[in-house]
Amino acid sequence: MILLTAEALTMRFGGLVAVNDFNLHIEKGEIVGLIGPNGAGKTTVFNMIAGYYTPSEGVIRFRDSVISGLKANRITKAGIARTFQNIRLFSELSVIENVMIGYHCRIRSSFFGATLRLPLYRREEKMMVDGAMKLLREVGLEEVARERSTSLPYGKQRRLELARALATGPQLLLLDEPAAGMNPNETQELLELILRLRTDYDLTVLLIEHDMKFVMEICERIKVLDYGTTIAEGTPHEIQNNPRVIEAYLGEVQRA
Amino acid sequence: MERSPLFCRRAGTGTGFLELTFFLQQMINGVALGSLYGLIAIGYTMVYGIIRLINFAHGDVMMMGCYFAYFGILMFSLPWGASFVAAMVLTAILGVLIDKGAYVPVRHAPRISALITAIGVSFLLENLGLVVFGGRPKGFTTPDMFAEVYEIAGLMIPALVLWTPLITLILLSGILFIIHRTKAGRAMRCISHDMETTRLMGVDVNRVISITFAVGSAAAAAGGIMWAMRYPEINPLMGIIPGLKAFVAAVLGGIGNVTGAMLGGLLLGLAEILLVALMPEIAGYRDAIAFGILIFILIFRPTGLMGSKLPE
Numbered sequence: 001m002i003l004l005t006a007e008a009l010t011m012r013f014g015g016l017v018a019v020n021d022f023n024l025h026i027e028k029g030e031i032v033g034l035i036g037p038n039g040a041g042k043t044t045v046f047n048m049i050a051g052y053y054t055p056s057e058g059v060i061r062f063r064d065s066v067i068s069g070l071k072a073n074r075i076t077k078a079g080i081a082r083t084f085q086n087i088r089l090f091s092e093l094s095v096i097e098n099v100m101i102g103y104h105c106r107i108r109s110s111f112f113g114a115t116l117r118l119p120l121y122r123r124e125e126k127m128m129v130d131g132a133m134k135l136l137r138e139v140g141l142e143e144v145a146r147e148r149s150t151s152l153p154y155g156k157q158r159r160l161e162l163a164r165a166l167a168t169g170p171q172l173l174l175l176d177e178p179a180a181g182m183n184p185n186e187t188q189e190l191l192e193l194i195l196r197l198r199t200d201y202d203l204t205v206l207l208i209e210h211d212m213k214f215v216m217e218i219c220e221r222i223k224v225l226d227y228g229t230t231i232a233e234g235t236p237h238e239i240q241n242n243p244r245v246i247e248a249y250l251g252e253v254q255r256a
Numbered sequence: 257m258e259r260s261p262l263f264c265r266r267a268g269t270g271t272g273f274l275e276l277t278f279f280l281q282q283m284i285n286g287v288a289l290g291s292l293y294g295l296i297a298i299g300y301t302m303v304y305g306i307i308r309l310i311n312f313a314h315g316d317v318m319m320m321g322c323y324f325a326y327f328g329i330l331m332f333s334l335p336w337g338a339s340f341v342a343a344m345v346l347t348a349i350l351g352v353l354i355d356k357g358a359y360v361p362v363r364h365a366p367r368i369s370a371l372i373t374a375i376g377v378s379f380l381l382e383n384l385g386l387v388v389f390g391g392r393p394k395g396f397t398t399p400d401m402f403a404e405v406y407e408i409a410g411l412m413i414p415a416l417v418l419w420t421p422l423i424t425l426i427l428l429s430g431i432l433f434i435i436h437r438t439k440a441g442r443a444m445r446c447i448s449h450d451m452e453t454t455r456l457m458g459v460d461v462n463r464v465i466s467i468t469f470a471v472g473s474a475a476a477a478a479g480g481i482m483w484a485m486r487y488p489e490i491n492p493l494m495g496i497i498p499g500l501k502a503f504v505a506a507v508l509g510g511i512g513n514v515t516g517a518m519l520g521g522l523l524l525g526l527a528e529i530l531l532v533a534l535m536p537e538i539a540g541y542r543d544a545i546a547f548g549i550l551i552f553i554l555i556f557r558p559t560g561l562m563g564s565k566l567p568e
Contacts (some may be wrong), residue, residue: 050456071274088453090446101446102440105458111467114438115430125439168458 003028003204004049004080004172009058009068011044011228018044020228022058026172031198031205031221034214035239037248040225042208043085046174050082051075058242062172077105081170083161085177085208089149092230095160096145099132102167135163138200139193159193166201175207179214187211191218216240224248277410282533283526288417290525292486295479296432296502297509297517299351299472305448305512306468308367312374313354314476316381316500319492321347321477322484326396336399340481344399344474351473352466354403360462378499385492393491411427420482427478428518431471435514440467448512497543504550510563519561524549 002025009022019041026032034042047053060068063078067075090098109121136142163215179187186228208255209215216236224232232239303311324346328339358377362369385491402416435441443464446454455461481500484490505524509516524546532539
């Protein structure tokens with residue numbers, strides 16, 4: 001079953017074409033990688049899927065409904081969650097509150113219900129706290145639930161972002177450089193965590209990453225962007241041996 | 257504009273005891289006035305905290321609240337309690353409508369555009385008030401419960417002066433509860449930190465902003481009604497000075513911080529009342545004090561008393 005399709009996506013900022021004629025199909029349950037040199041347009045693709053940008057051209061479909069042009073909160077509600085390249089946690093909030101905000105869209109209580117502490121809200125609040133604790137356990141952060149999010153070390157902040165994204169109840173998870181700044185041990189743990197979460201939460205994953213070892217190991221399919229254009233697509237093995245990819249990363253081989 | 261009966265200086269009373277009662281009386285009066293500033297300042301600070309907009313129409317929203325209460329009592333003969341609650345609800349709705357009608361269209365415009373829009377809304381409300389309600393001040397009836405004067409240990413205390421801080425405290429607790437213990441409040445705190453990420457977490461940001469306007473406007477209505485009972489008349493331009501002073505209070509406390517706004521309001525109220533009480537010869541400058549404080553705080557501590565410290 002195809003979960004997400006992007007057809008002929010183009011994104012222009014004034015005269016700059018950040019992404020040009022981008023096409024993507026993701027099957028349910030897949031882990032797909034999006035790679036390319038800096039400035040290739042990978043994050044722009046994420047921003048279009050997540051609803052942060054409306055594509056200049058093209059259509060994005062998620063589970064048979066068009067989502068391009070919808071507001072970001074509607075897209076999140078539809079089942080797409082993301083993490084950020086530069087961590088964007090709510091620094092004023094505690095670790096568990098950062099996760100609880102993810103439940104916001106899954107709660108039915110109104111403002112008055114919440115203010116007056118009506119029974120439905122109390123049930124839902126308990127559901128939120130329990131759910132958030134469970135997610136924190138999943139990513140190994142239950143011991144620091146009451147601490148401020150920014151007091152956590154870097155690797156834990158990344159895992160907290162992951163838990164927060166999961167709290168929105170996604171089917172598709174967009175991970176923007178999840179392994180950035182991690183040492184090899186942490187990267188390996190992250191890889192195992194993502195694989196485990198995929199099984200446990202029935203997830204499909206689209207990720208951007210520069211750590212090639214990580215990408216080759218975790219992804220089943222990879223798409224390579226350069227200057228906004230798709231230059232290659234295939235299994236990790238095919239990508240590793242694709243001359244256009246090597247050229248994009250290493251520069252054109254000088255012929256003597 | 258100051259017509260409080262407590263305001264005459266007890267000159268020549270002589271003994272130390274009376275000096276003390278005089279001082280205490282002024283303190284109580286200052287706390288009452290300060291609570292009103294604080295209550296109005298909460299609306300400024302909440303809106304600023306969430307969308308970085310100084311809502312200059314806030315004082316006029318307060319004025320509208322007074323008229324709603326006035327018409328509730330006079331035209332619909334509601335009991336005063338019901339009329340005040342209805343006025344708070346209507347003012348909350350007005351606040352939301354102002355946001356939807358005036359501020360949503362400029363949400364992504366530069367901040368200066370939103371600021372100018374706010375000033376425009378302020379003028380609109382004032383002049384609409386002049387046209388619809390007329391410019392002549394209307395007498396505001398104070399319920400008997402607030403009009404009484406208690407004599408406690410030699411102090412003459414109008415009931416309103418006691419009730420004002422009490423009602424303010426209840427409303428402040430309610431607002432702090434909303435901000436810290438409900439999902440809308442959690443979303444408010446998230447939006448004030450990073451609106452786009454909050455949206456990506458599935459939060460309907462515009463809805464949360466509407467709730468913020470509603471809560472802030474309802475608080476302003478409550479403050480306005482107590483203001484109208486204190487200086488018992490209302491007119492369409494009555495919101496200007498309390499609005500500006502509440503703005504000073506919000507900046508003094510650290511704009512964006514609700515507890516700070518209340519603290520700023522209390523300090524401002526006390527400073528004003530005490531200065532006029534102790535130095536009646538400069539009483540005419542009482543409004544200047546507030547703005548002097550504003551200038552002072554902007555120069556020496558622009559983030560306010562409870563605001564976060566700026567990075568070096």
